[in-house]
Amino acid sequence: MTAVGLLPQRCRHCDTRYEPGAFAICEQCLGPLAPDYSERRSLPDRETIGARERSLWRYREWLPFEGEPELSRDTGFTPLFDAPSLARALGVGRLWVKNDGVSHPSLSFKDRVVATAVNAAAALGLETIACASTGNLANAVAAHAARAGLPAWVFVPEDLEEGKLIATAIHGARLVRVRGTYDDVNRLCAQVADQFGWGVVNVNLRGYYGEGSKTLAFEIAEQLGWRLPAAVVAPMAGGSLVTKLHAGFEAFIAAGLVNGPAPRIYGAQAAGCAPIVRLVESGGDRITPVVPKTIARSIAIGNPADGAGAAKAIRRTGGWAAAVSDDELVAGIRHLAEHTGVFTETAGGVTVAAARALARAGKLGENDEVVLCITGNGLKTVEVVRGSLGSEPPIPAKLAAVTALVEQSFTSPVPRALCQAAQSTPSAREAP
Amino acid sequence: MSVTIHLPNVLVPLADGHRTLDARGDTLKEAIDDVVGRYPRLAARLRDEHGRPYEYVTFYLNDADIRLNGGFEIPVRDGDEVTVVPAVAGG
Numbered sequence: 001m002t003a004v005g006l007l008p009q010r011c012r013h014c015d016t017r018y019e020p021g022a023f024a025i026c027e028q029c030l031g032p033l034a035p036d037y038s039e040r041r042s043l044p045d046r047e048t049i050g051a052r053e054r055s056l057w058r059y060r061e062w063l064p065f066e067g068e069p070e071l072s073r074d075t076g077f078t079p080l081f082d083a084p085s086l087a088r089a090l091g092v093g094r095l096w097v098k099n100d101g102v103s104h105p106s107l108s109f110k111d112r113v114v115a116t117a118v119n120a121a122a123a124l125g126l127e128t129i130a131c132a133s134t135g136n137l138a139n140a141v142a143a144h145a146a147r148a149g150l151p152a153w154v155f156v157p158e159d160l161e162e163g164k165l166i167a168t169a170i171h172g173a174r175l176v177r178v179r180g181t182y183d184d185v186n187r188l189c190a191q192v193a194d195q196f197g198w199g200v201v202n203v204n205l206r207g208y209y210g211e212g213s214k215t216l217a218f219e220i221a222e223q224l225g226w227r228l229p230a231a232v233v234a235p236m237a238g239g240s241l242v243t244k245l246h247a248g249f250e251a252f253i254a255a256g257l258v259n260g261p262a263p264r265i266y267g268a269q270a271a272g273c274a275p276i277v278r279l280v281e282s283g284g285d286r287i288t289p290v291v292p293k294t295i296a297r298s299i300a301i302g303n304p305a306d307g308a309g310a311a312k313a314i315r316r317t318g319g320w321a322a323a324v325s326d327d328e329l330v331a332g333i334r335h336l337a338e339h340t341g342v343f344t345e346t347a348g349g350v351t352v353a354a355a356r357a358l359a360r361a362g363k364l365g366e367n368d369e370v371v372l373c374i375t376g377n378g379l380k381t382v383e384v385v386r387g388s389l390g391s392e393p394p395i396p397a398k399l400a401a402v403t404a405l406v407e408q409s410f411t412s413p414v415p416r417a418l419c420q421a422a423q424s425t426p427s428a429r430e431a432p
Numbered sequence: 433m434s435v436t437i438h439l440p441n442v443l444v445p446l447a448d449g450h451r452t453l454d455a456r457g458d459t460l461k462e463a464i465d466d467v468v469g470r471y472p473r474l475a476a477r478l479r480d481e482h483g484r485p486y487e488y489v490t491f492y493l494n495d496a497d498i499r500l501n502g503g504f505e506i507p508v509r510d511g512d513e514v515t516v517v518p519a520v521a522g523g
Protein backbone atom coordinates (compact mmCIF):
# COMPACT_ATOMS: atom_id res chain seq x y z
CA MET A 1 0.00 0.00 0.00
CA THR A 2 2.73 2.45 1.02
CA ALA A 3 6.47 2.39 1.40
CA VAL A 4 6.53 4.57 4.49
CA GLY A 5 8.58 3.25 7.38
CA LEU A 6 7.92 3.40 11.10
CA LEU A 7 10.29 4.45 13.84
CA PRO A 8 11.49 1.97 16.46
CA GLN A 9 9.97 2.22 19.94
CA ARG A 10 11.49 2.60 23.37
CA CYS A 11 10.01 1.81 26.78
CA ARG A 12 9.32 4.97 28.77
CA HIS A 13 9.75 3.01 32.01
CA CYS A 14 12.85 0.82 31.53
CA ASP A 15 14.28 2.19 28.25
CA THR A 16 14.30 -1.15 26.39
CA ARG A 17 14.35 -0.55 22.62
CA TYR A 18 12.15 -2.39 20.12
CA GLU A 19 12.03 -2.56 16.33
CA PRO A 20 8.78 -1.22 14.80
CA GLY A 21 5.77 -3.43 15.43
CA ALA A 22 2.11 -3.68 16.40
CA PHE A 23 2.71 -3.68 20.14
CA ALA A 24 2.59 -0.86 22.63
CA ILE A 25 3.85 -2.34 25.88
CA CYS A 26 7.30 -3.43 26.95
CA GLU A 27 7.89 -7.19 27.13
CA GLN A 28 10.27 -6.64 30.03
CA CYS A 29 8.27 -4.41 32.38
CA LEU A 30 4.88 -3.89 30.63
CA GLY A 31 5.52 -0.14 30.57
CA PRO A 32 4.33 2.07 27.70
CA LEU A 33 6.33 2.28 24.48
CA ALA A 34 6.91 5.52 22.60
CA PRO A 35 8.54 6.22 19.23
CA ASP A 36 12.30 6.56 19.43
CA TYR A 37 13.15 9.76 17.56
CA SER A 38 16.74 10.32 16.55
CA GLU A 39 18.20 13.36 18.27
CA ARG A 40 20.39 13.79 15.20
CA ARG A 41 17.52 14.11 12.74
CA SER A 42 17.29 17.30 10.72
CA LEU A 43 14.52 19.61 11.88
CA PRO A 44 12.84 22.28 9.73
CA ASP A 45 12.76 25.99 10.52
CA ARG A 46 9.65 28.19 10.63
CA GLU A 47 9.84 29.17 6.98
CA THR A 48 10.14 25.57 5.79
CA ILE A 49 7.17 24.49 7.88
CA GLY A 50 5.16 27.50 6.77
CA ALA A 51 5.65 26.63 3.09
CA ARG A 52 4.29 23.11 3.50
CA GLU A 53 0.73 21.85 2.99
CA ARG A 54 -1.77 23.00 5.59
CA SER A 55 -2.20 19.69 7.36
CA LEU A 56 -0.71 17.97 10.39
CA TRP A 57 1.95 16.47 8.10
CA ARG A 58 3.72 19.84 7.96
CA TYR A 59 5.18 18.71 11.31
CA ARG A 60 6.24 15.30 10.02
CA GLU A 61 9.67 15.39 11.69
CA TRP A 62 7.86 15.05 15.03
CA LEU A 63 5.66 12.17 13.85
CA PRO A 64 6.83 8.53 14.02
CA PHE A 65 7.56 7.82 10.34
CA GLU A 66 10.46 7.51 7.98
CA GLY A 67 9.43 8.89 4.61
CA GLU A 68 6.13 10.45 3.60
CA PRO A 69 2.92 8.83 4.86
CA GLU A 70 0.38 8.54 2.05
CA LEU A 71 -2.93 8.13 3.87
CA SER A 72 -5.15 10.85 5.37
CA ARG A 73 -2.96 13.58 3.98
CA ASP A 74 -5.54 16.31 4.54
CA THR A 75 -6.17 16.06 8.29
CA GLY A 76 -5.18 18.86 10.65
CA PHE A 77 -4.63 22.62 10.60
CA THR A 78 -7.98 23.47 12.12
CA PRO A 79 -8.92 27.08 12.93
CA LEU A 80 -7.53 29.02 15.89
CA PHE A 81 -9.46 32.21 16.47
CA ASP A 82 -9.55 35.14 18.88
CA ALA A 83 -12.65 35.16 21.09
CA PRO A 84 -12.79 38.54 22.90
CA SER A 85 -16.43 38.27 23.93
CA LEU A 86 -15.84 34.90 25.56
CA ALA A 87 -12.65 36.22 27.17
CA ARG A 88 -14.63 39.00 28.84
CA ALA A 89 -17.34 36.59 29.91
CA LEU A 90 -14.81 34.21 31.47
CA GLY A 91 -12.66 36.95 32.97
CA VAL A 92 -9.35 36.23 31.26
CA GLY A 93 -7.06 38.64 29.45
CA ARG A 94 -7.23 37.15 25.98
CA LEU A 95 -8.83 33.96 24.79
CA TRP A 96 -8.29 31.85 21.69
CA VAL A 97 -10.41 28.90 20.61
CA LYS A 98 -8.70 26.01 18.83
CA ASN A 99 -11.60 24.39 17.03
CA ASP A 100 -11.04 20.73 16.25
CA GLY A 101 -14.82 20.39 16.04
CA VAL A 102 -14.35 21.07 12.33
CA SER A 103 -11.49 18.60 11.91
CA HIS A 104 -11.40 16.74 8.61
CA PRO A 105 -12.96 14.29 8.04
CA SER A 106 -14.77 13.20 11.20
CA LEU A 107 -15.18 16.44 13.21
CA SER A 108 -13.02 15.79 16.25
CA PHE A 109 -9.38 15.85 17.34
CA LYS A 110 -9.36 12.06 17.03
CA ASP A 111 -8.71 12.59 13.32
CA ARG A 112 -5.16 13.53 14.32
CA VAL A 113 -4.37 10.31 16.16
CA VAL A 114 -6.14 8.10 13.64
CA ALA A 115 -4.40 9.74 10.68
CA THR A 116 -1.20 8.73 12.44
CA ALA A 117 -2.41 5.24 13.39
CA VAL A 118 -3.79 4.33 9.96
CA ASN A 119 -0.41 5.09 8.40
CA ALA A 120 1.28 3.02 11.11
CA ALA A 121 -1.09 0.15 10.34
CA ALA A 122 -0.29 0.44 6.63
CA ALA A 123 3.44 0.52 7.31
CA LEU A 124 3.11 -2.69 9.34
CA GLY A 125 0.99 -4.38 6.66
CA LEU A 126 -2.02 -4.78 8.96
CA GLU A 127 -5.21 -5.56 7.09
CA THR A 128 -7.82 -4.54 9.69
CA ILE A 129 -7.93 -1.68 12.17
CA ALA A 130 -10.04 -1.46 15.30
CA CYS A 131 -10.58 0.60 18.45
CA ALA A 132 -12.31 0.91 21.79
CA SER A 133 -14.13 4.22 21.76
CA THR A 134 -16.38 6.65 23.57
CA GLY A 135 -17.59 7.91 20.19
CA ASN A 136 -15.26 10.35 18.49
CA LEU A 137 -12.54 7.76 17.99
CA ALA A 138 -15.18 5.39 16.58
CA ASN A 139 -16.12 8.02 13.99
CA ALA A 140 -12.48 8.68 13.12
CA VAL A 141 -11.45 5.04 12.80
CA ALA A 142 -14.47 4.27 10.63
CA ALA A 143 -13.86 7.30 8.41
CA HIS A 144 -10.11 6.92 7.96
CA ALA A 145 -10.43 3.16 7.41
CA ALA A 146 -13.01 3.78 4.70
CA ARG A 147 -10.66 6.22 2.96
CA ALA A 148 -7.79 3.74 3.21
CA GLY A 149 -9.90 0.81 2.02
CA LEU A 150 -9.32 -1.08 5.26
CA PRO A 151 -11.97 -3.04 7.18
CA ALA A 152 -12.64 -1.60 10.64
CA TRP A 153 -14.03 -3.10 13.84
CA VAL A 154 -15.27 -0.49 16.27
CA PHE A 155 -16.21 -1.33 19.87
CA VAL A 156 -18.31 1.15 21.87
CA PRO A 157 -20.46 1.24 25.03
CA GLU A 158 -24.03 0.32 24.21
CA ASP A 159 -25.53 3.64 25.37
CA LEU A 160 -23.55 5.94 23.07
CA GLU A 161 -25.26 8.98 21.56
CA GLU A 162 -27.16 8.21 18.35
CA GLY A 163 -25.16 10.70 16.28
CA LYS A 164 -21.93 8.95 17.13
CA LEU A 165 -23.33 5.52 16.32
CA ILE A 166 -24.64 6.68 12.94
CA ALA A 167 -21.43 8.57 12.12
CA THR A 168 -19.56 5.30 12.63
CA ALA A 169 -21.87 2.85 10.87
CA ILE A 170 -22.28 5.10 7.82
CA HIS A 171 -18.70 4.38 6.77
CA GLY A 172 -19.27 0.64 6.63
CA ALA A 173 -17.37 -0.18 9.81
CA ARG A 174 -18.37 -3.18 11.87
CA LEU A 175 -19.91 -1.42 14.87
CA VAL A 176 -20.03 -3.58 18.01
CA ARG A 177 -22.04 -2.23 20.96
CA VAL A 178 -20.84 -3.69 24.24
CA ARG A 179 -22.82 -3.88 27.46
CA GLY A 180 -21.07 -1.82 30.11
CA THR A 181 -18.96 1.32 30.34
CA TYR A 182 -16.07 2.42 28.17
CA ASP A 183 -13.73 0.80 30.68
CA ASP A 184 -15.41 -2.56 30.02
CA VAL A 185 -15.01 -1.98 26.29
CA ASN A 186 -11.37 -1.06 26.77
CA ARG A 187 -10.64 -4.22 28.76
CA LEU A 188 -12.33 -6.27 26.05
CA CYS A 189 -10.26 -4.60 23.33
CA ALA A 190 -7.03 -5.30 25.20
CA GLN A 191 -8.03 -8.97 24.95
CA VAL A 192 -9.11 -8.57 21.30
CA ALA A 193 -5.68 -7.14 20.45
CA ASP A 194 -4.10 -10.23 22.02
CA GLN A 195 -6.35 -12.60 20.06
CA PHE A 196 -6.53 -11.18 16.53
CA GLY A 197 -3.93 -9.77 14.19
CA TRP A 198 -5.59 -6.36 14.01
CA GLY A 199 -4.22 -2.91 14.54
CA VAL A 200 -6.25 -1.79 17.53
CA VAL A 201 -5.30 1.84 17.32
CA ASN A 202 -5.49 2.68 21.03
CA VAL A 203 -4.15 -0.66 22.22
CA ASN A 204 -1.36 -2.23 20.18
CA LEU A 205 -0.73 0.83 17.95
CA ARG A 206 -1.04 3.20 20.89
CA GLY A 207 2.59 4.32 20.95
CA TYR A 208 2.31 5.63 17.38
CA TYR A 209 -1.34 6.73 17.57
CA GLY A 210 -0.84 9.12 20.50
CA GLU A 211 1.82 11.10 18.66
CA GLY A 212 -0.81 12.68 16.42
CA SER A 213 -2.11 14.71 19.37
CA LYS A 214 1.15 16.67 19.54
CA THR A 215 0.15 18.43 16.32
CA LEU A 216 -2.55 20.29 18.24
CA ALA A 217 0.22 21.98 20.25
CA PHE A 218 2.29 22.62 17.12
CA GLU A 219 -0.62 24.30 15.37
CA ILE A 220 -1.43 26.48 18.39
CA ALA A 221 2.18 27.71 18.48
CA GLU A 222 2.37 28.38 14.75
CA GLN A 223 -1.08 29.95 14.44
CA LEU A 224 -0.32 32.33 17.32
CA GLY A 225 2.61 33.58 15.23
CA TRP A 226 5.30 31.22 16.52
CA ARG A 227 4.80 31.91 20.19
CA LEU A 228 3.17 30.18 23.16
CA PRO A 229 0.11 31.15 25.19
CA ALA A 230 0.29 31.46 28.97
CA ALA A 231 -2.22 28.67 29.50
CA VAL A 232 -4.09 25.92 27.66
CA VAL A 233 -7.32 24.30 28.85
CA ALA A 234 -8.15 20.85 27.47
CA PRO A 235 -10.61 18.07 28.28
CA MET A 236 -9.30 14.88 29.83
CA ALA A 237 -10.59 11.37 29.14
CA GLY A 238 -7.70 8.89 29.11
CA GLY A 239 -5.34 11.79 29.80
CA SER A 240 -3.23 11.33 26.67
CA LEU A 241 -4.16 14.65 25.06
CA VAL A 242 -2.83 16.64 28.01
CA THR A 243 0.45 14.72 28.06
CA LYS A 244 0.90 15.14 24.31
CA LEU A 245 0.07 18.86 24.39
CA HIS A 246 2.84 19.28 26.93
CA ALA A 247 5.22 17.10 24.88
CA GLY A 248 4.41 19.10 21.75
CA PHE A 249 5.10 22.47 23.33
CA GLU A 250 8.34 21.15 24.84
CA ALA A 251 9.41 19.74 21.47
CA PHE A 252 8.95 23.10 19.76
CA ILE A 253 10.85 24.89 22.55
CA ALA A 254 13.68 22.33 22.26
CA ALA A 255 13.78 22.87 18.49
CA GLY A 256 14.13 26.63 18.97
CA LEU A 257 10.92 27.31 17.04
CA VAL A 258 9.33 29.13 20.00
CA ASN A 259 10.55 30.55 23.27
CA GLY A 260 9.50 29.04 26.59
CA PRO A 261 8.20 28.59 29.13
CA ALA A 262 5.72 25.90 28.14
CA PRO A 263 2.12 26.95 28.75
CA ARG A 264 0.46 26.04 32.01
CA ILE A 265 -1.78 23.08 31.24
CA TYR A 266 -5.25 22.92 32.78
CA GLY A 267 -7.28 19.72 32.56
CA ALA A 268 -11.08 19.54 32.54
CA GLN A 269 -13.35 16.65 33.47
CA ALA A 270 -16.99 16.11 34.29
CA ALA A 271 -17.60 15.81 38.02
CA GLY A 272 -19.27 12.44 37.43
CA CYS A 273 -16.00 11.04 36.07
CA ALA A 274 -13.05 13.00 37.39
CA PRO A 275 -10.30 10.57 38.45
CA ILE A 276 -7.52 12.74 36.99
CA VAL A 277 -8.82 15.92 38.63
CA ARG A 278 -8.90 14.08 41.94
CA LEU A 279 -5.31 12.89 41.42
CA VAL A 280 -4.15 16.43 40.71
CA GLU A 281 -5.93 17.65 43.83
CA SER A 282 -4.56 14.89 46.04
CA GLY A 283 -0.98 15.10 44.82
CA GLY A 284 -0.86 11.30 44.58
CA ASP A 285 0.83 9.15 41.95
CA ARG A 286 -1.81 6.49 41.19
CA ILE A 287 -5.26 6.81 39.69
CA THR A 288 -8.20 5.65 41.78
CA PRO A 289 -10.68 4.43 39.15
CA VAL A 290 -14.34 5.43 39.24
CA VAL A 291 -17.54 4.25 37.62
CA PRO A 292 -18.51 7.12 35.26
CA LYS A 293 -21.80 8.90 35.83
CA THR A 294 -22.07 11.84 33.46
CA ILE A 295 -23.67 12.91 30.19
CA ALA A 296 -20.16 13.75 28.92
CA ARG A 297 -19.78 10.30 27.42
CA SER A 298 -16.94 11.28 25.12
CA ILE A 299 -14.67 11.75 28.14
CA ALA A 300 -16.26 9.19 30.47
CA ILE A 301 -13.21 7.04 31.17
CA GLY A 302 -13.13 5.88 34.77
CA ASN A 303 -9.76 4.15 34.48
CA PRO A 304 -7.61 6.56 32.43
CA ALA A 305 -4.45 4.89 31.11
CA ASP A 306 -2.53 8.17 31.00
CA GLY A 307 -4.11 9.65 34.11
CA ALA A 308 -0.94 9.66 36.19
CA GLY A 309 1.06 11.09 33.28
CA ALA A 310 -1.53 13.80 32.73
CA ALA A 311 -1.45 14.81 36.40
CA LYS A 312 2.34 14.92 36.24
CA ALA A 313 2.32 17.15 33.13
CA ILE A 314 -0.21 19.47 34.74
CA ARG A 315 1.84 19.81 37.91
CA ARG A 316 5.11 20.26 36.02
CA THR A 317 3.71 23.23 34.08
CA GLY A 318 2.17 24.91 37.11
CA GLY A 319 -1.35 24.20 35.88
CA TRP A 320 -4.34 22.73 37.66
CA ALA A 321 -7.54 20.80 36.97
CA ALA A 322 -11.25 21.35 37.44
CA ALA A 323 -14.39 19.22 37.41
CA VAL A 324 -17.79 20.60 36.44
CA SER A 325 -21.33 19.31 36.83
CA ASP A 326 -23.49 18.15 33.94
CA ASP A 327 -25.59 21.32 34.23
CA GLU A 328 -22.44 23.41 34.06
CA LEU A 329 -21.19 21.58 30.97
CA VAL A 330 -24.47 22.14 29.14
CA ALA A 331 -24.20 25.80 30.07
CA GLY A 332 -20.64 25.73 28.76
CA ILE A 333 -21.83 24.42 25.39
CA ARG A 334 -24.35 27.25 25.14
CA HIS A 335 -21.83 29.79 26.36
CA LEU A 336 -19.36 28.90 23.61
CA ALA A 337 -22.08 28.89 20.96
CA GLU A 338 -23.48 32.29 21.99
CA HIS A 339 -20.10 34.01 22.26
CA THR A 340 -18.17 32.44 19.38
CA GLY A 341 -20.57 30.75 16.95
CA VAL A 342 -19.02 27.36 17.63
CA PHE A 343 -21.31 24.48 18.59
CA THR A 344 -19.32 21.93 20.54
CA GLU A 345 -20.14 18.60 22.11
CA THR A 346 -20.07 17.66 25.77
CA ALA A 347 -16.27 17.59 26.13
CA GLY A 348 -16.12 21.14 24.78
CA GLY A 349 -18.80 22.19 27.25
CA VAL A 350 -16.70 20.72 30.04
CA THR A 351 -13.67 22.68 28.81
CA VAL A 352 -15.51 26.00 28.69
CA ALA A 353 -17.19 25.47 32.06
CA ALA A 354 -13.88 24.41 33.61
CA ALA A 355 -12.16 27.52 32.24
CA ARG A 356 -14.86 29.61 33.86
CA ALA A 357 -14.44 27.77 37.16
CA LEU A 358 -10.65 28.12 37.00
CA ALA A 359 -10.94 31.85 36.34
CA ARG A 360 -13.28 32.25 39.30
CA ALA A 361 -10.85 30.31 41.46
CA GLY A 362 -8.06 32.67 40.42
CA LYS A 363 -6.13 30.09 38.40
CA LEU A 364 -6.66 32.01 35.16
CA GLY A 365 -6.53 35.78 35.28
CA GLU A 366 -6.79 39.08 33.46
CA ASN A 367 -3.15 38.95 32.41
CA ASP A 368 -3.37 35.47 30.94
CA GLU A 369 -3.57 34.61 27.27
CA VAL A 370 -5.50 31.35 27.21
CA VAL A 371 -6.24 28.76 24.52
CA LEU A 372 -9.31 26.54 24.88
CA CYS A 373 -9.02 23.20 23.07
CA ILE A 374 -12.44 22.43 21.63
CA THR A 375 -12.11 18.82 20.57
CA GLY A 376 -15.48 17.82 19.14
CA ASN A 377 -18.61 18.92 17.29
CA GLY A 378 -21.98 19.59 18.93
CA LEU A 379 -24.00 18.17 16.07
CA LYS A 380 -22.98 14.70 17.30
CA THR A 381 -24.60 15.14 20.72
CA VAL A 382 -27.65 17.34 20.16
CA GLU A 383 -29.68 15.39 22.70
CA VAL A 384 -27.72 16.83 25.64
CA VAL A 385 -28.72 20.42 24.89
CA ARG A 386 -32.20 19.90 23.45
CA GLY A 387 -33.88 20.16 26.83
CA SER A 388 -32.14 23.41 27.72
CA LEU A 389 -33.29 25.31 24.63
CA GLY A 390 -37.07 25.08 24.80
CA SER A 391 -39.19 25.45 21.67
CA GLU A 392 -41.90 27.76 20.41
CA PRO A 393 -45.04 26.62 18.60
CA PRO A 394 -45.07 27.06 14.80
CA ILE A 395 -46.75 30.15 13.39
CA PRO A 396 -48.96 30.62 10.34
CA ALA A 397 -47.14 31.97 7.25
CA LYS A 398 -48.50 35.45 7.91
CA LEU A 399 -46.54 38.66 8.39
CA ALA A 400 -48.88 39.59 11.21
CA ALA A 401 -47.75 36.55 13.15
CA VAL A 402 -44.11 37.60 12.88
CA THR A 403 -45.04 41.16 13.86
CA ALA A 404 -46.69 39.81 16.98
CA LEU A 405 -43.56 37.84 17.86
CA VAL A 406 -41.35 40.90 17.36
CA GLU A 407 -43.59 43.08 19.53
CA GLN A 408 -43.64 40.37 22.16
CA SER A 409 -39.83 40.22 22.15
CA PHE A 410 -39.69 43.93 23.06
CA THR A 411 -41.93 43.45 26.06
CA SER A 412 -40.36 40.17 27.23
CA PRO A 413 -37.03 39.71 25.49
CA VAL A 414 -35.74 36.19 25.18
CA PRO A 415 -32.91 36.03 27.70
CA ARG A 416 -29.43 35.36 26.45
CA ALA A 417 -29.17 31.68 27.14
CA LEU A 418 -26.28 31.71 29.52
CA CYS A 419 -26.44 30.19 32.00
CA GLN A 420 -27.73 29.87 35.46
CA ALA A 421 -25.73 26.74 36.01
CA ALA A 422 -22.44 28.25 34.92
CA GLN A 423 -23.00 31.14 37.30
CA SER A 424 -23.30 28.80 40.22
CA THR A 425 -20.46 27.88 42.54
CA PRO A 426 -17.36 26.88 40.59
CA SER A 427 -15.96 23.43 41.10
CA ALA A 428 -12.30 24.24 40.72
CA ARG A 429 -10.53 23.74 44.00
CA GLU A 430 -7.85 25.94 45.41
CA ALA A 431 -4.38 24.54 45.28
CA PRO A 432 -3.27 23.10 48.59
CA MET B 433 -11.42 -21.89 46.79
CA SER B 434 -10.31 -22.59 43.23
CA VAL B 435 -10.21 -19.80 40.66
CA THR B 436 -8.97 -19.46 37.09
CA ILE B 437 -6.48 -16.74 36.19
CA HIS B 438 -6.27 -15.61 32.55
CA LEU B 439 -2.97 -14.04 31.48
CA PRO B 440 -2.27 -11.64 28.59
CA ASN B 441 0.05 -12.85 25.83
CA VAL B 442 2.95 -10.80 27.17
CA LEU B 443 2.94 -12.74 30.47
CA VAL B 444 2.48 -16.24 29.00
CA PRO B 445 6.24 -16.91 28.66
CA LEU B 446 6.67 -16.15 32.36
CA ALA B 447 4.13 -18.89 33.17
CA ASP B 448 5.92 -21.57 31.15
CA GLY B 449 3.59 -21.04 28.20
CA HIS B 450 0.30 -21.30 30.11
CA ARG B 451 -2.44 -18.87 29.09
CA THR B 452 -4.69 -19.81 32.00
CA LEU B 453 -3.71 -20.93 35.48
CA ASP B 454 -5.69 -22.55 38.29
CA ALA B 455 -5.10 -20.99 41.68
CA ARG B 456 -6.26 -21.58 45.23
CA GLY B 457 -7.01 -19.09 48.01
CA ASP B 458 -9.77 -17.34 49.94
CA THR B 459 -8.80 -13.89 48.66
CA LEU B 460 -7.34 -12.68 45.39
CA LYS B 461 -4.08 -11.98 47.22
CA GLU B 462 -3.87 -15.62 48.31
CA ALA B 463 -4.66 -16.80 44.77
CA ILE B 464 -1.89 -14.58 43.38
CA ASP B 465 0.51 -15.87 46.07
CA ASP B 466 -0.36 -19.40 44.95
CA VAL B 467 0.50 -18.86 41.27
CA VAL B 468 3.59 -16.82 42.08
CA GLY B 469 4.78 -19.71 44.24
CA ARG B 470 4.61 -22.00 41.22
CA TYR B 471 5.72 -19.44 38.60
CA PRO B 472 8.12 -17.08 40.40
CA ARG B 473 8.97 -15.14 37.24
CA LEU B 474 5.39 -13.78 37.29
CA ALA B 475 5.88 -12.19 40.70
CA ALA B 476 7.30 -8.84 39.65
CA ARG B 477 4.68 -8.44 36.93
CA LEU B 478 1.71 -9.05 39.23
CA ARG B 479 2.75 -7.31 42.48
CA ASP B 480 5.05 -4.42 43.35
CA GLU B 481 7.56 -4.34 46.19
CA HIS B 482 4.82 -3.25 48.61
CA GLY B 483 2.56 -6.17 47.68
CA ARG B 484 0.15 -3.92 45.75
CA PRO B 485 -0.98 -4.73 42.20
CA TYR B 486 1.84 -3.98 39.76
CA GLU B 487 1.27 -0.55 38.21
CA TYR B 488 1.21 -1.74 34.60
CA VAL B 489 -1.45 -4.44 34.95
CA THR B 490 -5.12 -4.31 35.88
CA PHE B 491 -6.91 -7.19 37.60
CA TYR B 492 -10.54 -7.97 36.88
CA LEU B 493 -12.54 -10.38 39.04
CA ASN B 494 -15.43 -11.66 36.94
CA ASP B 495 -15.06 -8.58 34.70
CA ALA B 496 -15.02 -6.04 37.57
CA ASP B 497 -11.91 -3.91 38.22
CA ILE B 498 -10.71 -5.05 41.65
CA ARG B 499 -9.72 -1.49 42.61
CA LEU B 500 -13.43 -0.68 42.82
CA ASN B 501 -14.02 -3.55 45.26
CA GLY B 502 -11.17 -3.78 47.75
CA GLY B 503 -8.13 -4.62 45.65
CA PHE B 504 -6.14 -7.76 46.43
CA GLU B 505 -8.09 -8.32 49.66
CA ILE B 506 -11.29 -9.07 47.75
CA PRO B 507 -12.68 -12.55 48.63
CA VAL B 508 -12.88 -15.11 45.83
CA ARG B 509 -15.23 -18.05 45.36
CA ASP B 510 -14.99 -21.38 43.59
CA GLY B 511 -15.27 -20.88 39.84
CA ASP B 512 -14.34 -17.18 39.84
CA GLU B 513 -12.49 -15.90 36.79
CA VAL B 514 -9.60 -13.47 37.21
CA THR B 515 -8.38 -11.64 34.10
CA VAL B 516 -5.05 -9.82 34.03
CA VAL B 517 -4.84 -7.09 31.39
CA PRO B 518 -1.96 -4.70 30.56
CA ALA B 519 -2.89 -1.33 32.00
CA VAL B 520 -1.60 0.78 29.15
CA ALA B 521 -4.53 0.77 26.74
CA GLY B 522 -7.34 2.99 25.58
CA GLY B 523 -8.11 6.67 25.53
